[in-house]
Amino acid sequence: MQEKTDTGMGERARRGKLPALWAPGRRAALSWLLGLGLGMGALTVLLAWLTGQLTRAFTVSGLWLVLGLALAFGLGKFAERVLAEKLGQHYVAQLRGGLLKQSLTADRAPGLGITVARSTNDLSSVRNWVIQGIVPLMAGIPLLLFALAGLYLSAPPLALALLIPLGLELLLLGVLAPGAYGAARVLRRRRGALASRIAETLGAATSVRAAGGVGREVGRLQDTAGRMAAAAVHRARFAGALRASALAVPLMGSVLLVGLASSAGLPASAITSGLLLLGISSAVLGEFGRMVEYRQNYKAARRILAPLLAQLAARGTGAGTRLPVGAPGNTPDVVRLQPAAGPDGRAWPTLLAGPGERIEVGGGRAAQQLLHRLATTGLASDPQPHGAWVGGRNLGLVPERSRRRLLGAALSGMVLERGSIARALRYRRPQGSLEEALRLAQLFGLDVDELPDAEATMLRRGGEPLDDAQRAGLLLARALLEKPALLVLDGLPGALLPGAAREAGRLLQDYPGVLLYRGTLPGLQPTRGWEPQART
Numbered sequence: 001m002q003e004k005t006d007t008g009m010g011e012r013a014r015r016g017k018l019p020a021l022w023a024p025g026r027r028a029a030l031s032w033l034l035g036l037g038l039g040m041g042a043l044t045v046l047l048a049w050l051t052g053q054l055t056r057a058f059t060v061s062g063l064w065l066v067l068g069l070a071l072a073f074g075l076g077k078f079a080e081r082v083l084a085e086k087l088g089q090h091y092v093a094q095l096r097g098g099l100l101k102q103s104l105t106a107d108r109a110p111g112l113g114i115t116v117a118r119s120t121n122d123l124s125s126v127r128n129w130v131i132q133g134i135v136p137l138m139a140g141i142p143l144l145l146f147a148l149a150g151l152y153l154s155a156p157p158l159a160l161a162l163l164i165p166l167g168l169e170l171l172l173l174g175v176l177a178p179g180a181y182g183a184a185r186v187l188r189r190r191r192g193a194l195a196s197r198i199a200e201t202l203g204a205a206t207s208v209r210a211a212g213g214v215g216r217e218v219g220r221l222q223d224t225a226g227r228m229a230a231a232a233v234h235r236a237r238f239a240g241a242l243r244a245s246a247l248a249v250p251l252m253g254s255v256l257l258v259g260l261a262s263s264a265g266l267p268a269s270a271i272t273s274g275l276l277l278l279g280i281s282s283a284v285l286g287e288f289g290r291m292v293e294y295r296q297n298y299k300a301a302r303r304i305l306a307p308l309l310a311q312l313a314a315r316g317t318g319a320g321t322r323l324p325v326g327a328p329g330n331t332p333d334v335v336r337l338q339p340a341a342g343p344d345g346r347a348w349p350t351l352l353a354g355p356g357e358r359i360e361v362g363g364g365r366a367a368q369q370l371l372h373r374l375a376t377t378g379l380a381s382d383p384q385p386h387g388a389w390v391g392g393r394n395l396g397l398v399p400e401r402s403r404r405r406l407l408g409a410a411l412s413g414m415v416l417e418r419g420s421i422a423r424a425l426r427y428r429r430p431q432g433s434l435e436e437a438l439r440l441a442q443l444f445g446l447d448v449d450e451l452p453d454a455e456a457t458m459l460r461r462g463g464e465p466l467d468d469a470q471r472a473g474l475l476l477a478r479a480l481l482e483k484p485a486l487l488v489l490d491g492l493p494g495a496l497l498p499g500a501a502r503e504a505g506r507l508l509q510d511y512p513g514v515l516l517y518r519g520t521l522p523g524l525q526p527t528r529g530w531e532p533q534a535r536t
Contacts (some may be wrong), residue, residue: 013309016032018302019094019127021134029087032041033080037139040076041146044071044280048150052273056375066405077288082136088127095305096123102308121191122301125184129298133291140284147277155266158274161257162281163248169285171294175414176238180293183235184300190228197224239293244287249252250282256317321397322455324388328352330392333485335514337374340382346532355485358508358524367518370491374516375409404428408479416463416471421448422455425478434480443507444473445500469497476504491509512527 019516022030028171038327050066063131144166151158201208201217208217261271304440323329329336329352344366353359361367364367373379378395379388388395391407398406416424438448438455446466451457471496479487487508496504505521516530 011307016302016306018306018309019091021091021130026087026307027084027088029090031140033083033087033135033138034192035449036076036080036083037142040073040080040139041144043073044074044143044277045146045150047073047204048147048273048276051276052154055272056271060472067497071284080135080139084131087135088131088201088463091130092123092127095126099123099305100124102311121188122305125294125297125301128304131293133289133294133298136284136287136291142283144281147281148241150277150283151274153272154273154277155261156272157260157264158257158266161253161260161274161278163258165253168252169246169249169288172249173242173288176245177292177296179236180238180242181296181299181311183231183238185303187228187231187235187306188300189306190224190231194221194224194228197221230431236534242289242293244289246292247286250278250285251279253282259444290293311453318334321394322395323392329389332391334392335388335390335486335516337368337379337516338386339374339379339388340386342369342532344532346534348532349530351530353516355513356511357528358511358517358526360526360529361516361518362529366532368490371409371488371516371518372411374489375411375490378403404484405482406484407488408481408484409487409488410472410475410479410490410492411488412495413452414475416466416474418460418461419458420455421446421459421474424459424474425455426481428478429481437477437481440477441473443500443503445497446470446473447479469500472496473500480507484514487511487517488513489515489519491519494519 024421047066047069048070050062054062054066138210142462143163148162151162198221201221209502210215254275257274258271258283261274266274323336328350331354333352333355335353336346337353339345339348346363347364348370351359363370373381374388374395378397379386380396382396393402393406396401396406417427419427422434425441426432426434434455441448448454448457451465457465459466463474466474475493476489476496479489488507502522505523508515508517508521508524517524
């Protein structure tokens with residue numbers, strides 16, 4: 001179900017659109033909001049008519065009725081705000097899930113600062129548009145229509161007191177909207193640049209302090225922040241103009257209404273009803289400037305989010321998950337690797353490997369990039385006919401549960417997720433044996449009995465309190481758990497302690513599946529090598 005939802009979201013994103021608001025889980029809230037809008041519109045006309053009647057013949061019961069209806073109007077607005085928040089949070093949660101999935105599965109993941117900025121600024125812009133843009137429009141348009149009808153029924157000329165300001169305001173907002181959109185895009189880029197620079201600077205804090213560069217880095221951050229501040233002030237000019245026009249233009253409606261009523265000789269009851277309707281309508285018109293501002297911010301965010309979410313459309317399951325019958329590599333536990341050429345233009349020959357083979361991968365940086373793509377995405381982004389198959393199944397297209405059963409990987413630079421050591425050891429195979437995982441970890445230099453809380457010790461900040469050798473041992477134990485058909489190793493052997501490295505080499509020399517690795521371990525001898533060839 002989730003794969004279908006992600007694919008549908010990706011298909012819409014390919015057309016430059018975000019997920020539809022009218023979708024399961026949100027339809028009830030939207031229906032209630034539409035009903036509230038219609039109900040409060042009718043209630044507004046009734047309030048205006050009853051208020052006009054009070055000017056003709058005041059009664060205590062009539063006054064209490066008007067006050068009760070006013071209270072009902074306020075409760076309706078309260079319910080509208082709560083429903084709007086539920087709607088916005090549900091919608092943003094769907095976007096956040098897709099965005100994080102894209103960041104976790106992309107060949108080239110964005111920087112931490114960029115991801116945080118997208119998860120906060122861009123999604124906040126989407127939320128604001130839903131909660132304070134779409135919902136007020138759903139409630140405001142029926143209210144304006146009912147108010148216009150009420151003014152016309154009270155006295156046809158009074159409808160002009162609402163139509164003229166409404167037309168003028170829409171004209172002004174239409175003129176200002178493009179500039180607000182451009183300013184929002186510039187500010188979004190500056191915010192992303194600042195977030196990225198802060199994240200990268202904090203990540204390099206140790207080297208910055210060691211080189212005595214704290215002052216210089218703070219100065220560079222301040223320069224970037226200054227450019228962001230200038231962009232924020234520029235956008236504020238458009239935001240101020242939008243809101244000022246939305247608040248100022250409706251004031252002329254009151255003047256028009258009084259003038260029209262006087263020239264037509266309307267009674268006081270008609271003027272009272274008209275002023276009440278116009279006052280409530282002015283509150284709606286006053287929100288139009290903010291709606292347009294949120295709309296432009298949303299469009300700027302959509303321009304960033306849609307291409308990212310579109311990548312989800314390419315993922316999923318289907319006929320392409322298996323090799324054709326009789327194709328080379330469509331045999332149980334046989335690995336077929338057919339990568340696309342790397343950035344340097346060198347082509348990788350197709351690799352067919354059976355159980356028990358140990359393949360040493362050469363090619364320097366190109367080999368490192370390939371092993372990383374293979375371990376993290378299963379070469380999902382490589383165009384057809386390229387890809388990676390184990391037992392005839394495409395690693396880039398099979399569900400995650402199937403892929404982690406077929407593939408185990410331990411790469412240098414891997415950061416351990418937050419949680420207990422027991423969870424980290426079985427993260428790839430949650431149903432695996434904890435005893436076996438602990439045995440492998442001890443074999444590779446991680447003895448949990450030496451830790452304060454044994455396997456319940458919590459890992460934080462990328463693997464603390466473990467040292468580099470212990471982290472390498474944990475990653476290797478996790479990759480080997482339940483002996484996956486394809487095991488990918490890169491750079492970890494050098495991080496292991498000598499005794500652990502000997503044990504790892506001895507164990508891997510007799511590994512029953514296909515081993516693909518870079519680096520050296522005592523006692524580990526490759527059955528053959530594999531490296532990219534220059535294009536001819």
